[in-house]
Amino acid sequence: MRKQxxxxxxxxxxxxxxxxxxxxxxxxxxxxxxxxxxxxxRLQPERPAAADRARNLxxxxxTGEIQALEGAGRTTFDFDDDEAPFALKLxxxxxxxxxxxxxxxxxxxxxxxxxxIGEYSEATFLYEAACAPDPILRLCGVNRALxxxxxxxxxxxxxxxxxxxxxxxxxxxxxxxxxxVTHVKMGSDWLRRLTADDPERRERALDFQRTVDKxxxxxxxxxxxEENPIQLARTFRxxxxxxxxEIDELAEIAAQAQEDARAMVxxxx
Amino acid sequence: MSDPSKPRAAFAPWDRRELPGLFTxxxxxxxxxxxKWLEMRLFESLGGWVATVPELDVKLVLGRHCYHHAWHAExxxxxxxxxxxxxxxxxxxxxxxEMVAFVAALQEPEAPEHTIEKLVGIFRVLLPRKIAAYTxxxxxxxxxxxxxxxxxxxxxxxxxxxxxxxxxxLLQSLIETPEDVERAARRQAELETLVLAAxxxxxxxxxxxxxxxxxxxx
Numbered sequence: 001m002r003k004q005x006x007x008x009x010x011x012x013x014x015x016x017x018x019x020x021x022x023x024x025x026x027x028x029x030x031x032x033x034x035x036x037x038x039x040x041x042r043l044q045p046e047r048p049a050a051a052d053r054a055r056n057l058x059x060x061x062x063t064g065e066i067q068a069l070e071g072a073g074r075t076t077f078d079f080d081d082d083e084a085p086f087a088l089k090l091x092x093x094x095x096x097x098x099x100x101x102x103x104x105x106x107x108x109x110x111x112x113x114x115x116x117i118g119e120y121s122e123a124t125f126l127y128e129a130a131c132a133p134d135p136i137l138r139l140c141g142v143n144r145a146l147x148x149x150x151x152x153x154x155x156x157x158x159x160x161x162x163x164x165x166x167x168x169x170x171x172x173x174x175x176x177x178x179x180x181v182t183h184v185k186m187g188s189d190w191l192r193r194l195t196a197d198d199p200e201r202r203e204r205a206l207d208f209q210r211t212v213d214k215x216x217x218x219x220x221x222x223x224x225x226e227e228n229p230i231q232l233a234r235t236f237r238x239x240x241x242x243x244x245x246e247i248d249e250l251a252e253i254a255a256q257a258q259e260d261a262r263a264m265v266x267x268x269x
Numbered sequence: 270m271s272d273p274s275k276p277r278a279a280f281a282p283w284d285r286r287e288l289p290g291l292f293t294x295x296x297x298x299x300x301x302x303x304x305k306w307l308e309m310r311l312f313e314s315l316g317g318w319v320a321t322v323p324e325l326d327v328k329l330v331l332g333r334h335c336y337h338h339a340w341h342a343e344x345x346x347x348x349x350x351x352x353x354x355x356x357x358x359x360x361x362x363x364x365x366x367e368m369v370a371f372v373a374a375l376q377e378p379e380a381p382e383h384t385i386e387k388l389v390g391i392f393r394v395l396l397p398r399k400i401a402a403y404t405x406x407x408x409x410x411x412x413x414x415x416x417x418x419x420x421x422x423x424x425x426x427x428x429x430x431x432x433x434x435x436x437x438x439l440l441q442s443l444i445e446t447p448e449d450v451e452r453a454a455r456r457q458a459e460l461e462t463l464v465l466a467a468x469x470x471x472x473x474x475x476x477x478x479x480x481x482x483x484x485x486x487x
Binding site for chain 2: 001002005009010011012013066069070072073074075076077078081086089090092093094096097099100101103104117127
């Protein structure tokens with residue numbers, strides 16, 4: 001088995017349909033979709049499309065968890081003992097188990113919510129962030145940026161479960177949220193430990209994290225206004241080792257991404 | 270009311286543990302170091318394979334088992350300094366070059382259609398070998414002086430048995446034709462030949478035939 005497995009080699013059965021993020025972003029229907037006046041974009045049960053959007057999001061969580069599992073697994077294998085400390089690999093192995101459980105949970109929640117595996121497409125950008133050649137970049141791109149996003153997503157879904165009177169959804173999201181806080185904290189701790197004497201490496205890792213954060217704030221997907229389906233979970237991020245400044249910076253990235261999306265729609269229509 | 274001044278033996282009548290054991294501190298540490306090395310290579314392999322298997326149930330099981338073996342490596346790592354090996358990396362090594370060749374062959378399959386080969390290597394060759402070696406260690410070492418190693422091996426064996434059963438069931442569900450049976454058997458024979466050349470996971474004497482016992486028994 002080779003070191004560094006490229007995203008196109010991720011193994012899937014015949015139910016899965018893969019798309020690229022560029023196909024999604026450049027979809028010409030996006031401009032028309034952007035012109036619709038739908039009011040608040042938040043995931044709220046009273047909105048007619050809420051159930052469909054929640055199912056779509058749950059399928060996205062499912063495929064994201066598979067890729068998080070694969071990314072953590074590859075980090076245990078791709079690096080020799082001198083490149084990644086033993087304790088870091090142990091953390092990644094632990095994360096494999098957690099992500100396996102999250103896939104199990106999201107498969108069962110998908111059933112519960114009425115979706116089937118493969119009903120929505122899968123993009124591989126989460127795994128792509130786990131292909132960085134430096135383990136600390138992976139920890140920043142995956143554990144801090146993407147697992148950080150998972151904190152926001154699970155908190156939003158947990159609230160949606162509460163508001164829509166779905167105790168099963170609320171219960172499961174709350175448990176997964178606990179795991180994600182642990183994973184983000186792992187990323188924060190390793191970033192500090194491995195770059196304590198190497199500020200340049202730390203800056204490279206944080207730059208990579210910003211890039212991933214910006215990508216995942218695309219089109220205003222995540223933020224702190226009524227226009228963002230996924231809300232930034234400040235309290236849980238703070239528990240996971242994010243400073244207030246870092247959370248503020250993330251909020252700015254999200255706001256900027258939303259402005260960029262507006263400009264793109266205006267330019268395309 | 271019991272009499273608090275009445276003397277009692279240190280060992281209850283049903284506690285038949287004895288002091289003698291086959292292993293010196295050094296021999297137990299050597300074996301613990303080889304186990305740690307192997308558990309590391311195993312959890313890394315499982316972690317690496319997760320992305321290469323298309324079967325969703327297998328993918329999730331490998332993710333779960335990956336952590337079990339990482340935990341075993343951690344248990345062995347923590348035991349080494351207690352066996353006077355302060356540099357835990359020094360003894361974390363393969364038993365011999367043949368063991369390295371075995372692990373390299375074990376890790377070789379990558380393609381998505383090779384799930385049977387991957388699982389056979391783990392569940393029909395390596396885990397049975399580990400179960401045998403760990404059981405031998407538990408039975409051979411002093412049940413009093415080396416009790417901490419025994420306790421860790423007991424936890425590890427519990428995982429090994431349950432993981433072996435789960436892996437074997439996955440394999441039986443994947444082996445559907447006489448050709449699959451042939452593939453699985455061929456793969457098992459290839460790897461068994463290599464681990465045999467290594468003398469077992471801890472090298473010659475893994476199951477006792479070549480163990481130096483002089484001075485180790487009390």
